[in-house]
């Protein structure tokens with residue numbers, strides 16, 4: 001059986017952790033998987049995999065450029081395998097209609113920019129990693145968080161991710177595979 005590719009972009013490491021958890025969930029469902037980070041030296045071909053999961057996080061309203069351009073380049077091939085997209089942001093931590101519209105737009109923008117329509121999509125809440133930010137990023141994020149009524153104590157990190165939702169998403173990806181669907 002070909003593995004499932006979990007390809008991600010991550011600026012501060014949280015999306016990498018989510019990608020790893022999705023791969024672990026797939027493995028537990030009996031589906032081999034390969035986690036790779038998008039970048040100039042990484043150019044996997046979707047058709048070499050049983051399915052593809054793409055993940056990226058939002059910074060200043062946009063997903064990382066390297067993964068958008070990978071998905072755009074491979075949009076045709078991506079359309080031939082089961083595929084899924086997860087988008088990580090802090091907006092996804094807010095339970096408001098406005099935040100839901102924002103996270104929906106992040107995914108719509110990804111689809112529009114790449115020409116690839118994933119079969120499954122999910123917006124996942126990320127984390128605030130104050131301790132990893134440089135001085136100016138910390139200042140900027142604290143200002144943004146204060147405006148939104150979110151934590152501003154930069155001596156610690158804050159995680160908002162619903163890990164049960166991450167694992168559910170991993171199982172949904174496993175169900176996209178014909179063999180897994182037939183076995184279940």
Ligand SMILES: Cc1cc2nc3c(=O)[nH]c(=O)nc-3n(C[C@H](O)[C@H](O)[C@H](O)COP(=O)(O)O)c2cc1C
Pocket residue numbers: 009010011012013014015016057058059060061062088089090091092125126127128129133137141
């Ligand atoms: C400089 C910066 C800008 C960000 N901009 C946004 C944003 O515009 N919208 C949003 O919902 N989250 C925003 N976030 C939150 C990130 O999406 C969140 O921290 C995510 O967990 C980062 O994942 P990563 O560690 O994989 O990069 C921003 C975070 C940073 C550090």
